[in-house]
Amino acid sequence: MKHSISYYPGTKPITILCLFILYTPLIVISLYSFNSLRSITTWGEFTFDWYIKAFSNPAIQNATMNSLLIAVLASSIATLIALAAAMGMLRGAPLRKQKIVVGVINLPLLLPEIVVAVASLIFFIAIDMTLGLGTILLAHIVFCIPFAYLPISTRLKDIKQSFDEAAYDLYASRWQAFRHVTLPMAMPGIVSGLMLAFVVSLDDFIVANMVAGPGSSTLPMTIYSMLRIGLTPEINAISTILLLISILFVTASWWCNRSSKSTT
Amino acid sequence: MLNIFKLSKEEKVRYGLISPSMLMIGFFLLIPISIVFVYSFLQPGTYGGVEWVFSLDAYKQFLFQEDFLTEELQFTSAYLEIFGRSFLQAAIATLLCFMIGFPTAYFIATRPANTQSLWLFAITIPYWVNLLVRTIAMLFIIRDQGPLNEFLMYLDWIDTPIKLAYTPFAVSLGLFYSFLPFMVLPIYTALSRFDMSLLTAAHDLYASRWAALKNVLIPSVSNGIYAGCLLVFIPSIGSFIAPDLLGGGKQLMIGNLIALQFQGSRNWPFGAAIAIILLTIILITLLIFSLRKKGEQQ
């Protein structure tokens, strides 16, 4: 391998450096969330105190509930919309205007978040909608759609049209073919899309921060406002929780897609 | 436009399935962006909002300032500086990402096929972690009393903490950290389609390793490199969190300037105008990229 022309010295150390850069901050902040002392240099003892302290704060409890509620609703609704769109796009011959549809679905990915945030704010005020959880939810559904669409459409493309034909051949109606064949076969992609959308909704700070009304803070917004006081161990604790949820869901989503690949 | 009366029943069902996504994105994103465009040509209201009077003031304000006493327009570079800084920060972040991302993508693409997806996954996980959390983690590490400075002092390499947090470099570092996976993924995709035996062929034709890299490999995967650069550059130039937290409010970028118009100083038309300018810059960047791609295909 080392004598091969395709071997370039240095790529391995750089890759390791790359992973080191990506992971060190996350690992360090998690570690310090368990340090009983506020100090950086000295380690007291292992403790869950900061977690208990953080989550006994009513504002944080409230924000956590808001975040979870919005993430669950936004990701489920976005997944349903994305699934319908993917079914319409990919079952049958290519449609006219196919490219435009894909372009529109991916639009939220292309625009800077801050622009999406202010545009949503202006719009909600223009149509006289009360800012609050409802407006956050609507905005989240919109930018969750492309994240849910991606794994679902990838999966549906892998399911050959002949499975639908086999179902029709065996007396299934359109709906039965979807319910008994396409849906179960596409399930790994759907679950994967749902989880990505959930993570994306849970992650959002910029858009929620713009379109939230009083009393409808999400967890990232609460962290942001706590930062004014300084980087406290409580922030480390909440950050660690958010970080673990994201990693857990994304890993599950990835694993879901991976294990399903071997069966088709 | 589609003529819905000419569609077959099946096509109607399919367009019907597609319509919720189009309506959602059209209603809650395309219309809002159009409103931003309209607002950028109006006058600011006294307490936020807009006055329905046509005006180019928002765009003028970008380059000129009204003198308090003489009411004359004077050229001001304040906002241009913010744009310049945004460009520079995004460019530095893109360059850093490329320097780390390209070798990483190459390393992954030359791994055995069954382990490649695992490596890629390891690179993408941090992207899914909350951007705010990642930026806080970075701030935690590099601040004056943070682990990095403490560690370097412990090693006696430095006597006083290096001032890293709240500097322009911290912002670059934050952007680099935020968008690094975006550089790796498209370059990896291009590399995985590249036929490595071409390098052997180049070698056979007297090319050294580096000559083969420069003359064969990089030109073959240039589309992946350009895509990676775009994917880092575009979100970087419009970023909000990294300059806000790591720059400590002193290193304003376009994103912060827009947010300010809707929160603090409350000049909606000006905020809308900056947003439109930002979108135009992104559009031009994309156009240049797609033209270059087309030119290459011919």
Added chain:
Amino acid sequence: MTTAISLKSVTKKFKDFQALNEISFDIQEGEFFTLLGPSGCGKTTLLRLLGGFEQTSTGVIELFDEKIENLPANKRPINTVFQHYSLFPHLTVHENVQFGLKMQGVAKAERVKRADEMLALVQLEKFADRKPNQLSGGQQQRVALARALAPRPKLLLLDEPLSALDLKLRQNMRLELKKIQQQTGITFVFVTHDQEEALTMSDRIAVMSAGHLQQLGTPSEIYEEPVNEFVADFIGETNLLNVNVLKKGEHSADVTIQAYDTEHHDSAVIQVPYFNRLFLGPTAKLSIRPERITIGPLTGETPLTAIVEQSIYMGTDTQYIVTLNTGCELLIRSQNITSEKKTFEQGDKVNISFDLSTARLIRG
């Protein structure tokens, strides 16, 4: 005998491409009927029209005297064994076989019983709880068959079902398919490009090419009495010689084998049978199967002499390529009956003879 399916002037157009051209024929109840032809001949399109996966452009399809060409696939009592089986990967073997019955709303107990019967028919009872991807190709093939048979269709369509199997398995499955067809009495429409498969299994064969029906008949009719050059050439191997028709009788004609160049002479007049329209003059071809030609040592009085160009030993038989005194090449296959039987080498002068009743005159 009742007619199971009847096609009347069926055509199918895809944009500018005419896939099927005025196809008309009947299939009898209980028949093993094969659509045979090279890829792109329209046989799969015809099968998809029968199954309801494509719409006819014009023409009528009747199933037991009922028009079905406008019924969707799920309303036709016709089932299909797909080329790549299309077994549902998320369902077990048993659930796959039950699928059609479940969609028809058959009660669970009945469904399970019928699926059990079907799995017994294809000898896969032991694999009922497996997923399709845990089965071998041959087993998947049987599940696909059981699944399609379970709803007791009036017509079973089989789309090149054996093409994905290896040779040995393919040969076994031919016998098995034929056996199951006879046991169930269901009408089979089988699509294949493999002429050997078609000849060994079918009651009748429809040979298709370029969207047209070329010939319809029993395997022996197709093999022995090809109506045109395409059928003669596509089914089995054959020698096609240009002939000059001198005189037409009622069932036979007097012809001479045409010379290729002036150096050679026209050979003697021979009398051969024919079955379709024929014109006088150099308009016909003589088809002679390679195994029907006898090769022997040169003797004095024979109409045809030849020189051996190539001699290939092939185990069961020896294959010769010889040049006739008229200049044209012939392929001959001679069975190796005894090990010491004399073979001929390159350059040998030989005598060629064939039973004239086995040769066929066809239009050129």
